[in-house]
Amino acid sequence: MMNHLTINGTGLETRWIGPGADRAPTIVLLHEGLGSVRQWGDFPDALAQATGCGVFLYSRAGYGGSDPVTLPRPLSYMSDEALETLPHVLDAIGFRRGVLLGHSDGASIATIYAGSVQDQRVRGLILLAPHFFVEDVSVQSITAARVAYETTNLRDRLAKYHGANVDCAFHGWNDAWLDPGFRTWDIRETIAYVRIPMLIVQGAKDRYGTEAQLRAAEEEAYCPVEIALLEGVGHAPHIERPEATLRAAVGFVRELRENGEVTLDA
Numbered sequence: 001m002m003n004h005l006t007i008n009g010t011g012l013e014t015r016w017i018g019p020g021a022d023r024a025p026t027i028v029l030l031h032e033g034l035g036s037v038r039q040w041g042d043f044p045d046a047l048a049q050a051t052g053c054g055v056f057l058y059s060r061a062g063y064g065g066s067d068p069v070t071l072p073r074p075l076s077y078m079s080d081e082a083l084e085t086l087p088h089v090l091d092a093i094g095f096r097r098g099v100l101l102g103h104s105d106g107a108s109i110a111t112i113y114a115g116s117v118q119d120q121r122v123r124g125l126i127l128l129a130p131h132f133f134v135e136d137v138s139v140q141s142i143t144a145a146r147v148a149y150e151t152t153n154l155r156d157r158l159a160k161y162h163g164a165n166v167d168c169a170f171h172g173w174n175d176a177w178l179d180p181g182f183r184t185w186d187i188r189e190t191i192a193y194v195r196i197p198m199l200i201v202q203g204a205k206d207r208y209g210t211e212a213q214l215r216a217a218e219e220e221a222y223c224p225v226e227i228a229l230l231e232g233v234g235h236a237p238h239i240e241r242p243e244a245t246l247r248a249a250v251g252f253v254r255e256l257r258e259n260g261e262v263t264l265d266a
Contacts, residue, residue: 002037002065005058007088013037013065014058016093018048025262026098027126027253028090029057030106032236033173036064036161043238043246047101050250053262056093060085062168064161073172075182078105082112090121097262099253101126104208104235105173108132108187115190123261125198126249129206129235132216133186134177141207142177149174191220197261199226199252201245203233226252 005014015037018024029044031037036059048055060081062069074080086109100122102110107130114125131138148154149170159166176182198221202214217225228248230241237245256262 004065005089005092007085007092010061010069011067012058012061012089013063014056015044016054016056017044018052018054020054021094021096021098024052024054025123025253025257026054026056026093026095027051028093028095028098028100029055030086030100030102030109031057031059031063032104032106032129033177034158034169035059035103035106036066036169038064038161041239041242043242046242046246047249050246051253053098053253056095058089062165062172064165064169065163066165068165068168069172071168071172071175072179073176075176075179075185077172077176078108078187079112079116082109083116086113087117087119090119095121097121097123099124099126099256099262101128101249102130103128103238104131111194112187112190114196115187115193118195122196124196124252124256125194126252127198127200128237128245129202129209130200130213130217131209132188132191132213132220134183135210135212137210138208139178139183142174146174146178188216188220191217192222194221194223197224197226197252197256199228199248201228201230201237201248203235203237203240204229204231205233206235208235 044055059066100110107127162169
């Protein structure tokens, strides 16, 4: 069932699956640049069932059933989400201990939060197809997405999830990434400040990022980094190969629990 949460005066579409934050650790899902609550599909339900954790997900402002935003988005939109919205979301849901799981832009937001905010409640990161810096392949694929939005039924397909927010969702993401000023966006330095274990799940055929993103994490991180590179998979491992992605995520959470990292103990 969908619910709404008001953060900084903005209504956000939310969903909670499984036990509350007072009864089990919580996995918070952060969606991609064109994502929303509904676009996670069955993955959150499977994750809750397999881990025994509560799973919380929300549509960022301008996406899904959340309130719209004024365009253009600032080029700092991912840092703004990580530092100005996410902390309030975690507090509002009573987050006590758990993991941030982000996909694409959501993975970048999770990394920025973990590397910038010393939040002892967050005990691990699961990053699906993360972006740590801008690559040529990213710009090329995002340019192709703009052409598809203007010339194919892509807008109609996205409207099923975003409704009246469809143009806001698409252009808020696409215009920011294609702005010449965004080519210098780079959060590799932030990785070095992450002090919790990190799992990265990447598709070997990801059209939006190469294995250079994985190497950046390995080179910059001082925390443990586990990598699952899935052959034949593109930019959405949890949709294209849900079993393998779930297996990697569940194994990571299980290891955190065995090490006492995601209990509800202080």
